[in-house]
Amino acid sequence: MKEVGGKTAVNYNNGKVHLRLAAGQSVIFVASDAYYPVKADYETTNKIKLNLKNIKLSVANAESYPKFESKQILNKLINVNSVKNFRQFSGNIKYSMQFDLDQVQEGMILDLGKVNEVATVELNGHKLGTKIAYPYEFKDISSYLVAGTNNLEVVVVNNLGINQQDFLSQYMLIKPAGLLGPISLKY
Incomplete structure (x- = not known):
């Protein structure tokens, strides 16, 4: 059995996988x-959890996109559906933030952590x-990083099921929306 990042287990026994x-x-x-030599993602040995600052949250629904409105300042990443006035928001959620990096390493990977649903970075x-x-x-984002302050923008699009519920979906649990993180760099 092989564990990969604590999430994948592979067991090969008697010709069966x-x-x-x-x-x-x-x-x-x-x-x-x-x-076939393959370098797997799990071979990264270092992970830096980013200390995000100046997190600006803005939103755009189908009618207002691409114009983002309702800017709020967050001190950490949270479920957007827990923010007042966004409890049933469906659409585009933009996070503009910064993080500091002491040194850029070769082959760095940006890991957004948990996201619901689509993320453009x-x-x-x-x-x-x-x-x-x-x-x-x-x-392979090392060429875009700088030693010092970096600017990161993530636009997350969730689904209409949060806002437009039919007879059956009105009873579904609504999963957390937006960028939940934690955001990290791996190398």
Whole structure:
């Protein structure tokens, strides 16, 4: 059995492969006698939890997008549905924040932690891309980082199920919305 980040377990026994994956996680298996050297994500040995500062929260629903409104200052990442006036918000949630970094290492990975649902990321003015499922990681970002203060912008889009509930979905538990973190750098 092999543990990967405490989330994946692989057991190969008598020609059968048994997997245990985290929610939203996937694995690719190649059935071959050939050797394929692959550097797995879990081989990173260092992790820096980012101390976020100046977290600005703004939102845009379908009618107002791309204009973001209702700016609020947060002292930490929280469930947006727990913020007054956003309890049933559906749409785009923008987080603009900063973090300080002493030294840039080669091969750094930005890990957003927990996100509900889709995340688009910009780091120091460079678009890193969009992730729609776990893991919310952006690889090889070292060339976009600076020693000192870095600017990070994350736009999270949640689903309409929070705001527009039908007969059945009105009884569903509403999962936390937005960027929940913790945000870290791995290398």
